[in-house]
Amino acid sequence: MQSPDEKTGQLDFKEALELARDHSPVLSEKFSEMHCAELSELLLACRDDHQRQILIPFIPESLLGDTLLELPEGMQGDLLADFAPSAIGDVVEHLESDEVTDILQAVDKEIADEVIERLEPDDRRGIEPLMAHDEESAGGLMQAELFKVRDDWKVEKVLNVLRRWGEEIENLNYVYVVDADDKLRGVVSLHVLLFCDIEAQIFDVADGSFPRALAGEDQEEVAHIFEKYDVLALPVVDEEGVLIGRITADDILDVVQEEATEDMYRLAALSDQDDLSEPIAITAWRRGVWLGVNLCTAILASFVIAQFEATISQIVALAILMPIVASMGGIAGTQTLTIIVRGIALGRVTFSNAKRALFKEASVAMVTGLSFAIVIGIVASLWFPELGMKLGFVIALAMLINLCAAGLAGALIPLTLQRINIDPALASGTILTTVTDVVGFVSFLGLATVFLL
Amino acid sequence: MQSPDEKTGQLDFKEALELARDHSPVLSEKFSEMHCAELSELLLACRDDHQRQILIPFIPESLLGDTLLELPEGMQGDLLADFAPSAIGDVVEHLESDEVTDILQAVDKEIADEVIERLEPDDRRGIEPLMAHDEESAGGLMQAELFKVRDDWKVEKVLNVLRRWGEEIENLNYVYVVDADDKLRGVVSLHVLLFCDIEAQIFDVADGSFPRALAGEDQEEVAHIFEKYDVLALPVVDEEGVLIGRITADDILDVVQEEATEDMYRLAALSDQDDLSEPIAITAWRRGVWLGVNLCTAILASFVIAQFEATISQIVALAILMPIVASMGGIAGTQTLTIIVRGIALGRVTFSNAKRALFKEASVAMVTGLSFAIVIGIVASLWFPELGMKLGFVIALAMLINLCAAGLAGALIPLTLQRINIDPALASGTILTTVTDVVGFVSFLGLATVFLL
Numbered sequence: 047m048q049s050p051d052e053k054t055g056q057l058d059f060k061e062a063l064e065l066a067r068d069h070s071p072v073l074s075e076k077f078s079e080m081h082c083a084e085l086s087e088l089l090l091a092c093r094d095d096h097q098r099q100i101l102i103p104f105i106p107e108s109l110l111g112d113t114l115l116e117l118p119e120g121m122q123g124d125l126l127a128d129f130a131p132s133a134i135g136d137v138v139e140h141l142e143s144d145e146v147t148d149i150l151q152a153v154d155k156e157i158a159d160e161v162i163e164r165l166e167p168d169d170r171r172g173i174e175p176l177m178a179h180d181e182e183s184a185g186g187l188m189q190a191e192l193f194k195v196r197d198d199w200k201v202e203k204v205l206n207v208l209r210r211w212g213e214e215i216e217n218l219n220y221v222y223v224v225d226a227d228d229k230l231r232g233v234v235s236l237h238v239l240l241f242c243d244i245e246a247q248i249f250d251v252a253d254g255s256f257p258r259a260l261a262g263e264d265q266e267e268v269a270h271i272f273e274k275y276d277v278l279a280l281p282v283v284d285e286e287g288v289l290i291g292r293i294t295a296d297d298i299l300d301v302v303q304e305e306a307t308e309d310m311y312r313l314a315a316l317s318d319q320d321d322l323s324e325p326i327a328i329t330a331w332r333r334g335v336w337l338g339v340n341l342c343t344a345i346l347a348s349f350v351i352a353q354f355e356a357t358i359s360q361i362v363a364l365a366i367l368m369p370i371v372a373s374m375g376g377i378a379g380t381q382t383l384t385i386i387v388r389g390i391a392l393g394r395v396t397f398s399n400a401k402r403a404l405f406k407e408a409s410v411a412m413v414t415g416l417s418f419a420i421v422i423g424i425v426a427s428l429w430f431p432e433l434g435m436k437l438g439f440v441i442a443l444a445m446l447i448n449l450c451a452a453g454l455a456g457a458l459i460p461l462t463l464q465r466i467n468i469d470p471a472l473a474s475g476t477i478l479t480t481v482t483d484v485v486g487f488v489s490f491l492g493l494a495t496v497f498l499l
Numbered sequence: 500m501q502s503p504d505e506k507t508g509q510l511d512f513k514e515a516l517e518l519a520r521d522h523s524p525v526l527s528e529k530f531s532e533m534h535c536a537e538l539s540e541l542l543l544a545c546r547d548d549h550q551r552q553i554l555i556p557f558i559p560e561s562l563l564g565d566t567l568l569e570l571p572e573g574m575q576g577d578l579l580a581d582f583a584p585s586a587i588g589d590v591v592e593h594l595e596s597d598e599v600t601d602i603l604q605a606v607d608k609e610i611a612d613e614v615i616e617r618l619e620p621d622d623r624r625g626i627e628p629l630m631a632h633d634e635e636s637a638g639g640l641m642q643a644e645l646f647k648v649r650d651d652w653k654v655e656k657v658l659n660v661l662r663r664w665g666e667e668i669e670n671l672n673y674v675y676v677v678d679a680d681d682k683l684r685g686v687v688s689l690h691v692l693l694f695c696d697i698e699a700q701i702f703d704v705a706d707g708s709f710p711r712a713l714a715g716e717d718q719e720e721v722a723h724i725f726e727k728y729d730v731l732a733l734p735v736v737d738e739e740g741v742l743i744g745r746i747t748a749d750d751i752l753d754v755v756q757e758e759a760t761e762d763m764y765r766l767a768a769l770s771d772q773d774d775l776s777e778p779i780a781i782t783a784w785r786r787g788v789w790l791g792v793n794l795c796t797a798i799l800a801s802f803v804i805a806q807f808e809a810t811i812s813q814i815v816a817l818a819i820l821m822p823i824v825a826s827m828g829g830i831a832g833t834q835t836l837t838i839i840v841r842g843i844a845l846g847r848v849t850f851s852n853a854k855r856a857l858f859k860e861a862s863v864a865m866v867t868g869l870s871f872a873i874v875i876g877i878v879a880s881l882w883f884p885e886l887g888m889k890l891g892f893v894i895a896l897a898m899l900i901n902l903c904a905a906g907l908a909g910a911l912i913p914l915t916l917q918r919i920n921i922d923p924a925l926a927s928g929t930i931l932t933t934v935t936d937v938v939g940f941v942s943f944l945g946l947a948t949v950f951l952l
Contacts, residue, residue: 348820
């Protein structure tokens with residue numbers, strides 16, 4: 047694990063702050079030699095936004111946009127809130143269209159509109175259609191900068207035009223071939239272009255079956271296309287097949303990390319906005335919401351226990367053992383839940399094989415349930431010999447019932463949420479532990495009331 | 500969510516199996532028109548390895564390797580176990596060096612050695628050094644196929660050689676510039692090469708500060724370099740700086756997904772080998788190991804409760820309320836744990852800011868702890884009016900103590916594991932819930948014994 051200080055050479059945020067407070071010109075100079083990823087690490091290392099605002103004026107305009115984009119989204123918005131529209135305009139001038147959109151989506155709508163109005167007409171025409179798409183769709187990810195040519199051109203003409211206009215496009219790996227209506231007809235990689243006959247027609251060397259994304263497609267689906275076809279950039283088309291943008295593999299890397307973080311956070315009853323660098327009060331509030339939900343379900347479980355007050359007052363051993371049944375159910379259910387949620391995210395669990403996944407999880411639950419029923423039955427019988435075999439039988443049966451319920455719930459909850467178009471990770475964990483707690487307590491204490499009293 | 504059936508046109512695995520059983524030549528023909536990702540989805544959809552083995556002979560040799568590589572690692576090994584070394588040799592002939600290595604690492608060492616021996620001398624020289632690296636390091640990820648040129652060549656010569664030899668290299672986006680000792684001196688993208696003066700010396704147009712990976716570097720660190728610099732391929736060098744391979748962005752996409760899955764599984768007490776498509780008995784065994792660990796810690800928690808048997812037998816309300824304190828601690832601890840584990844994986848939590856992260860988590864725990872202490876204190880006082888304010892005070896204090904313990908444990912456990920070079924996600928969850936259960940029960944029942952008896 048490398049500390050940000052090591053990565054940024056000698057300069058850490060404390061030294062930077064000192065230089066900034068002295069209004070030292072050295073700071074701007076040092077910043078201009080750094081990479082935007084290093085600058086963003088330096089900003090992240092600051093204690094609060096106040097310190098960050100001291101440093102920001104020293105960051106060269108050409109690096110500032112990229113630096114801000116590397117920060118968590120919440121922090122971006124907070125820092126940009128202090129910028130005048132004209133200052134934001136200066137920043138976005140150095141960015142590509144997809145990045146401009148990201149910056150504008152982080153500020154208030156009125157400010158964004160004002161910034162867009164101040165843009166050069168050419169840039170404005172590039173940005174406006176991008177702003178119309180959902181941030182988490184292919185359209186929201188794509189950039190307008192790409193190199194497209196007409197299908198009836200010769201390779202020689204393509205090369206000439208490319209030499210004249212292509213230089214400004216970053217990561218230009220593919221040439222997109224379109225017809226007179228701008229409909230995408232094929233894709234040629236630079237690599238192929240280098241080796242083909244300059245007299246050939248470009249359409250003839252293009253790959254007509256190259257994968258593409260639809261503008262409205264969800265970013266998770268776009269990531270699947272990248273993973274499936276191992277391409278470095280993907281063209282984006284609208285419903286008519288008209289080429290409107292492209293997405294590069296480095297943007298997808300961020301998407302994949304973001305989606306994985308989101309699922310992990312949701313499984314852990316965290317808001318996907320939760321961030322190490324935000325103020326304590328905000329984090330406490332975000333966590334508190336989910337802790338509040340859990341408090342309600344925990345009280346529900348206690349209410350279930352309260353129904354068996356008379357039984358527990360006669361046999362205190364039940365109070366001692368009941369958390370074991372609930373805890374095992376919680377863990378087994380979480381195992382299944384995680385497998386299914388991740389399987390859905392990776393595209394491995396689909397409608398067509400959901401039934402089989404459910405069957406497998408239920409079978410695994412039966413096998414582990416039976417095994418641990420026997421183990422806990424023996425342990426309980428030995429621990430409380432005065433209650434003997436009967437107690438062992440009761441806890442064993444409760445364990446089997448709860449692990450089976452856990453397996454079923456762990457699979458059914460995310461599959462059902464997915465079916466009704468809710469993120470399968472959202473709230474799954476809370477619903478699941480409610481099920482395993484309630485089933486665990488009811489089965490154990492209920493069976494005990496019947497067989498032990 | 501699209502089903503694999505839709506994606507593979509009309510052909511689903513049942514139809515494919517029928518055609519295979521009829522020895523129909525149509526099947527090979529249909530398979531040869533499919534993409535390897537579609538073929539692997541079809542194999543995944545099969546009920547078991549027996550069905551998969553019926554289909555495999557119909558998959559064209561040129562697609563079989565790529566198809567197998569899309570399958571989960573365990574399944575790869577099981578299916579390849581039925582191949583003769585000569586058959587594996589035929590399969591790997593169609594693959595790039597990094598893919599050959601992946602296939603050979605999935606089979607027994609003797610078989611792999613035999614396959615390597617049968618390779619053409621040229622191919623063997625490419626593969627052997629790759630096999631020496633750890634699968635999860637830059638060296639294990641890289642491929643030997645790349646395009647390198649000497650630093651004193653002119654651009655014109657580079658272009659000529661590229662036209663003659665470059666065609667066979669997939670995703671060739673960068674030309675690597677080396678000195679007489681094969682040490683990497685810089686990188687030129689194809690894109691830049693197209694626009695420069697053909698009389699220039701290649702070294703002068705190369706980017707000397709292009710990022711690179713060391714062969715021994717962990718794949719997670721390599722993914723960070725990709726994310727930081729937004730490149731599409733990264734050269735890999737040995738300790739002397741000699742260029743030995745390259746890693747492309749599409750391989751890193753798989754790494755990022757794999758690492759995220761691993762962390763998610765470990766946080767949920769799952770083996771990272773767990774897979775939907777493996778047999779029930781194996782999954783039950785893998786899950787059972789972690790359930791067994793949890794059983795031990797749950798029994799430990801029950802043993803703690805047993806120490807307060809006398810108290811519980813006098814006040815049954817304690818048995819009813821105690822799961823609430825433990826459950827809230829478990830959730831709050833999991834929240835912190837997930838934030839820290841993911842922060843470490845994304846490189847956001849490092850040595851230098853670990854102290855601050857710890858301080859923040861402890862503060863959030865204090866704030867939420869105080870809030871929920873007040874809420875549960877009031878709820879408990881109203882629920883059991885005969886015990887009144889005293890009970891409310893006891894459960895409030897226990898809640899505060901347990902949420903603070905949860906916050907500290909949730910941050911300290913992964914940070915400590917990371918410090919001693921153990922995966923911070925591994926077993927963190929189990930250790931954490933043991934802490935929150937034990938602290939929850941001891942503080943609540945202990946305080947009750949002191950104040951309520």
